[in-house]
Amino acid sequence: MQPYELPLTAAADAIRARQLSPVELADSVLERIEQVEPHLQAYVTVTAEHTRRAAREAENDLAAGRHRGPLHGIPMGLKDLIDVAGAATSASSRVRADHRAQADSAVAARLSAAGAILVGKTHTHEFAYGLTTPQTSNAWDTGRVAGGSSGGSSVAVAAGTATFALGTDTGGSIRVPAALNGVVGLKPTYGLVPRHGVTSLSWSLDHVGPITRTVEDAALVLAALAGHDPRDPASLTTPAVDYRPGAGTDLTGLRVGVPRNYYFDHVDAEVEAAVRRAITRLRALGARLVEVEIPMTRYIQATQWGLMVPEATAYHESTLRTAPELYQDDVRILLEAGELMPAGDYLRAQRARTLMRQEWARMLQAVDLIVAPTVPATAVKAGQETITWADGTVEDVSDAYVRLSSPANITGVPSLSFPVGHDAAGMPIGMQLLGRPLGESALLRVGHAYEQTQPARELARAA
């Protein structure tokens, strides 16, 4: 096994035991990038020189007995919406051609302090406003979409060109590409991870979170990211928690909510079958399955769009007037649509969200978490614009991809997606666990328990 193939936890253990040097790991990841990046295009920029230098520094630190914790010496990719001092934050957009970040974002500073090493900035659907990331190819089949908007981060983690990565998630942008590339994505509780220095798509729905190869890895990264920062007005002041899941797999007493509506409607048969198998596995571990009724489902799409569209337009207001031609057509059209939205529609969406949060809180009193498919279909072929369901209904790919993930953005509850199999074409399938606000530990425990019942996952073929 090459060092680039190691999940974060295994790499961290090896580094701590001095069986693996950060320089070896960085070199292995950079070689892997040379090998597969031409096919994948996961990165906007690779910071090879910086990576090697930082790896040597980490090696020196470790040799001198200064171990900063599990992220020390670990190569990471950061979605190119996340500021790193001195580097461009391109947002994968021509609008940012001359950009330079003055200072680290809150999350970049925290990861840097924890010893993680930047490998490069990863591609996003332009300004995170889309679900395919057209520049980047799926790690399992380069003829298929990466998913988005954190497509580059998910593909890099899946292909071994980053040991972990960060994404952002406004309607599913961490979880959708994680699911489509067979890796783990965690959208934390709204406000748990500060967003200072991260380009906004829609501030009342935006989240930052980890993309990793295992659930345990996600817990390690979340521990470094979580915590108050007054520069993000939505940042919560909750005390630190040890997110690392224990080794046990006994889920006796756990009440797992299985949706009787919404989450299994218009879902591909192979996806549904894989998720149902995984749910059965949770029951085998001792969990009690409880049917739940998802509330207010007919408001989900209107609420997500009613919040996101005007907030996104407000963020881009001045550029949209001075240089609209710099945006890709799909994004420009969405931004221009936002200029036409009346305040009343936005207010209705805000009020619907308030009610939806209350209804979800009530639903989550009866169960400890909810299980659902992350995405109703696996990765479509690049350029495919619609999905036709078994009943003949035709759905826009983006609408389908966001449909099952956006409720967690609207309500702010945490959602953890992890792989639960592949379809007949070999494309990965993801399942999500949705928990109570600040219930990340429960999600990570259950996800980790499930993982331990499965054979270790392999990296994507990446070609």
Next chain:
Amino acid sequence: MQPYELPLTAAADAIRARQLSPVELADSVLERIEQVEPHLQAYVTVTAEHTRRAAREAENDLAAGRHRGPLHGIPMGLKDLIDVAGAATSASSRVRADHRAQADSAVAARLSAAGAILVGKTHTHEFAYGLTTPQTSNAWDTGRVAGGSSGGSSVAVAAGTATFALGTDTGGSIRVPAALNGVVGLKPTYGLVPRHGVTSLSWSLDHVGPITRTVEDAALVLAALAGHDPRDPASLTTPAVDYRPGAGTDLTGLRVGVPRNYYFDHVDAEVEAAVRRAITRLRALGARLVEVEIPMTRYIQATQWGLMVPEATAYHESTLRTAPELYQDDVRILLEAGELMPAGDYLRAQRARTLMRQEWARMLQAVDLIVAPTVPATAVKAGQETITWADGTVEDVSDAYVRLSSPANITGVPSLSFPVGHDAAGMPIGMQLLGRPLGESALLRVGHAYEQTQPARELARAA
């Protein structure tokens, strides 16, 4: 002195000492209503029968030794936006012709539990959406406006037809009529007094608070109103505080901010002179005067309207479609204007508010409170639509009346208005103290200290 002339504190002391019976007090107030209400029109409905019955019950309770506290047996008026079970909440509008409230609002329930006795529901500018309350006359000159929107409550307290009253304040609607009628009005910190069961004008700016004859009285009422109620999503969970100011008038060490901009621009000379005299009085009591620069003043008006207009329209959306003719023209036009407002304008107002709150918090670190005129002019003649300032500028009366009070709504800081004199025409002048969030005690202490240096105020002539 007739019982109706007693301020709340004096009436409460007399009741507790069994020198005054609640029945005597209620009868005196009801007689006063018969005498002056035909000229004033402060009330939508007077609940004389209920008032007398409740007064007898209070008397029985007190005779049996059951004293519920300082509000026990005190006659009050409630602005007719505030639900009282079984009564109409007319909002002074034809839209509410057939309305009946199913349950008490949070504040009505709290006052009722404290033993206060409803005398009647007082007039508001229709749905609180205006600053004159055209149905009601000023307590000092029936040819002049009452101010609004809590015009009825302010006139009733000023004229002796209620011992205290409640108002609501979205841009100044407690403080403006309180100032124009020579009484005390307190807009508490946003979220301190729950709004459940109170008709909304603009939920992110709406406040409920007391209108009284003295600052000490305001403290007594606030103590009964404050405290968490989960049915108001903005309700704060702050612990109870004893608001009652002590007897001392020594203000040594207090840093009083005197605005060098905004609050004295386009202010009537007599109003400015009275406020400056009151400020000098605070200095004589030991306060240190500190010049302060009010931040972001050119955003105040746009922010207030940008928040209020679309929220008000959202609340009235369905009636506006089915029965627009039931509204008064001025209110209908404002509501219809809200339908045309783009979401971007509302978002800009929300963002400006966030920044303004931060800037005000910074300003309020340097001083304990800020002093300013409440309203830039005294009560205008009924029907007068504009004010012409000394430099020839013409301003709409409503714009002028709301101009100095709305910053406290936008920022959510508490503001206490109390009388500091009269102009040459005999019309009252108000000064406001603006404090830190949850700094009501400091405002009440300073206002009470000022009052003790003044001769006792007389009731308005009310005819």
